[in-house]
Amino acid sequence: xxxxxxxxxxxxYATAIFMMLRRSIVKLVIxxxxxxxxxxxxxFTTAGMTRxxxxxxxxxxxxxxxxxxxxxxxxxxxxxIVIAFGVLAFAVVLIRRAYEVVKADDLDKMxxxxx
Amino acid sequence: xxxxxxxxxxxxxxxxxxxxxxWRSRPMQRFVxxxxxxxxxVASLWLFVATLSEGYITMQMGSWPAPFGxxxxxxxxxxxMILMTGIIGLAMGIYxxxxxxxxxxxxxxxxxxxxxxxxxxxxxxxxDIFNLYVWFEVMLVASFALLxxxxxxxxxxxxxxxxxxxxxxxxxFLTAVGLLYGTVGTLNMADIALRIEVAEHDGMVxxxxxxxxxxxxxxxxxxxxFFWLPASYHTPPVAVSALFAGLxxxxxxxxxxRVFTLIFDQTMGYLxxxxxxxxxxxxxxxxxxxxxxxxxxRILSFHIVSQIGYMILGLALYTPLAIAxxxxxIMHNIVVKTNLFLISGITxxxxxxxxxxxxxxxxxxxxxxxxxxxxxxxxxxxVPPLSGFFAKFVIVRAGIEAEAYVVTGxxxxxxxxxxxxxxxxxxxxxxxALPEENHVPVSSTPSxxxxxxxxxxxxxMYLPVAVLALFSLLIGIFAEPIMFVMNTIGDQxxxxxxxxxxxxxxxxxAEEALLNPDDLQVETDTIGGEExx
Numbered sequence: 015x016x017x018x019x020x021x022x023x024x025x026x027y028a029t030a031i032f033m034m035l036r037r038s039i040v041k042l043v044i045x046x047x048x049x050x051x052x053x054x055x056x057x058f059t060t061a062g063m064t065r066x067x068x069x070x071x072x073x074x075x076x077x078x079x080x081x082x083x084x085x086x087x088x089x090x091x092x093x094x095i096v097i098a099f100g101v102l103a104f105a106v107v108l109i110r111r112a113y114e115v116v117k118a119d120d121l122d123k124m125x126x127x128x129x
Numbered sequence: 130x131x132x133x134x135x136x137x138x139x140x141x142x143x144x145x146x147x148x149x150x151x152w153r154s155r156p157m158q159r160f161v162x163x164x165x166x167x168x169x170x171v172a173s174l175w176l177f178v179a180t181l182s183e184g185y186i187t188m189q190m191g192s193w194p195a196p197f198g199x200x201x202x203x204x205x206x207x208x209x210m211i212l213m214t215g216i217i218g219l220a221m222g223i224y225x226x227x228x229x230x231x232x233x234x235x236x237x238x239x240x241x242x243x244x245x246x247x248x249x250x251x252x253x254x255x256x257d258i259f260n261l262y263v264w265f266e267v268m269l270v271a272s273f274a275l276l277x278x279x280x281x282x283x284x285x286x287x288x289x290x291x292x293x294x295x296x297x298x299x300x301x302f303l304t305a306v307g308l309l310y311g312t313v314g315t316l317n318m319a320d321i322a323l324r325i326e327v328a329e330h331d332g333m334v335x336x337x338x339x340x341x342x343x344x345x346x347x348x349x350x351x352x353x354x355f356f357w358l359p360a361s362y363h364t365p366p367v368a369v370s371a372l373f374a375g376l377x378x379x380x381x382x383x384x385x386x387r388v389f390t391l392i393f394d395q396t397m398g399y400l401x402x403x404x405x406x407x408x409x410x411x412x413x414x415x416x417x418x419x420x421x422x423x424x425x426x427r428i429l430s431f432h433i434v435s436q437i438g439y440m441i442l443g444l445a446l447y448t449p450l451a452i453a454x455x456x457x458x459i460m461h462n463i464v465v466k467t468n469l470f471l472i473s474g475i476t477x478x479x480x481x482x483x484x485x486x487x488x489x490x491x492x493x494x495x496x497x498x499x500x501x502x503x504x505x506x507x508x509x510x511x512v513p514p515l516s517g518f519f520a521k522f523v524i525v526r527a528g529i530e531a532e533a534y535v536v537t538g539x540x541x542x543x544x545x546x547x548x549x550x551x552x553x554x555x556x557x558x559x560x561x562a563l564p565e566e567n568h569v570p571v572s573s574t575p576s577x578x579x580x581x582x583x584x585x586x587x588x589x590m591y592l593p594v595a596v597l598a599l600f601s602l603l604i605g606i607f608a609e610p611i612m613f614v615m616n617t618i619g620d621q622x623x624x625x626x627x628x629x630x631x632x633x634x635x636x637x638x639a640e641e642a643l644l645n646p647d648d649l650q651v652e653t654d655t656i657g658g659e660e661x662x
């Protein structure tokens with residue numbers, strides 16, 4: 015499973031960076047979106063994948079039996095997903111407003127602040 | 130239970146929440162902006178005094194023992210940064226009352242300001258690397274919204290660059306955190322520091338160090354990743370730029386100091402050279418960029434970049450004295466840079482422009498403002514006896530002691546170039562006569578950033594400027610007690626055992642004995658220390 019995930023994550027990062035290098039601001043935001051998803055998957059994978067063993071303590075015992083999945087990266091990923099969601103919502107609104115103001119979906123036309 | 134560690138985070142969150150409750154009541158929001166930030170300043174003073182006497186103060190969130198729960202820890206560095214946050218927060222709270230247009234206030238300027246301060250304070254106090262990421266994001270989201278208040282074209286363009294590069298940095302940071310967790314199996318920074326020394330993959334640790342350096346380098350606006358800063362910092366309302374200039378990039382520098390003294394102190398190696406030359410190039414490009422500009426706030430923005438170079442230079446030289454000098458530079462720069470932006474706001478109010486060519490004659494009209502600018506600007510350039518002189522003096526001395534003569538020489542030359550830019554502003558804005566074609570009657574009705582009329586209450590603008598200028602003077606005059614604090618910081622950062630012991634509750638050497646390279650999964654009950662009383 016891990017090699018497959020590694021491949022998927024690599025493709026996601028590559029696609030994201032390719033999209034971010036485009037001039038269109040819509041593609042830029044799509045790139046950011048893919049990038050944050052790739053990072054989330056990466057955390058999930060590097061922490062080690064355990065199949066079908068939830069970290070639950072059986073009744074009457076003080077610690078889980080055998081190898082169980084690590085709950086911490088899942089909590090981390092969950093937090094990161096929520097943050098990425100909020101930030102991307104902002105980014106989408108921002109490019110819409112920017113499009114209204116600049117009237118172009120082209121980063122090369124955004125040179126007002128460089129002079 | 131040590132409430133003073135949590136208060137600097139909780140108070141701005143509370144002020145933000147209260148401010149949101151009074152969404153429609155402008156006077157109430159303004160009252161909360163000042164009252165909340167006074168409370169923050171008091172809390173930060175409390176934390177500072179407590180840290181000064183005890184060295185480290187820790188608090189385990191939810192009473193989960195150290196490596197499992199989230200730790201809040203204040204060492205001297207955190208305490209000083211929190212104190213600066215409190216001072217700048219209050220100055221901005223008062224200054225905003227006079228400069229924020231009603232339109233901006235209606236769109237939630239004050240709640241966002243509180244949230245930004247909460248994010249900054251959280252980043253300074255947390256002892257957990259993922260929690261640091263979360264606070265960074267809290268701070269960033271608030272800063273995004275503040276940056277586009279008003280929605281002008283330049284703001285939108287600046288915001289796209291700012292948002293993209295900062296999000297990219299966040300993702301690199303998050304990726305690094307994920308890989309770090311995969312390598313050492315913990316997120317608590319003190320615990321990471323112990324386990325990374327016995328990590329199996331040396332190569333992986335170096336990759337991680339570089340990823341953290343790049344991520345925080347972007348956030349700190351270090352060369353060659355600083356482009357978002359001069360593209361965006363001059364676009365928002367002036368109170369917002371001042372707040373950003375004072376605090377935001379310094380959080381990135383703080384994170385660099387924290388991570389590279391605590392976690393990657395063993396892996397510095399050739400990274401130290403990269404960081405050293407990165408710092409030098411940051412100084413040089415920043416100051417050269419500023420020399421070409423004729424817009425007040427853009428000059429100052431480029432100088433932020435240049436000054437970041439001095440701070441990172443302190444870290445890169447990596448001796449206790451150099452680190453002390455770097456932190457001194459951070460502290461002095463927060464005061465001075467904020468003040469320069471505040472002054473640019475006043476001159477904009479008086480003359481209606483940020484273009485140096487169209488300004489002039491302010492020395493005659495507002496001599497005291499000129500004095501405040503003089504103190505701040507020449508302090509930035511490092512003229513004795515102002516605060517910047519001592520920051521630079523300590524770094525240069527540390528550089529000579531470390532026999533890094535070329536780097537030190539460049540740092541001194543950059544100081545001279547800074548003086549050139551500051552003299553340029555002085556000449557254009559204060560000294561030369563006002564150009565004929567741009568004669569604005571000074572008594573004209575002032576207006577907010579969005580053009581709507583607001584009450585002329587200039588004392589709210591002058592008061593923070595005067596106080597911050599006084600601070601700059603006082604830092605210079607009382608450099609010795611401050612240097613004592615800075616040396617404590619240098620020693621604490623250079624020898625991280627105290628930090629680790631404060632967090633984990635066990636002495637670092639005993640802890641290391643427990644860690645075996647073959648088996649990282651040490652029994653939990655031996656590693657989880659007692660909560661500090």
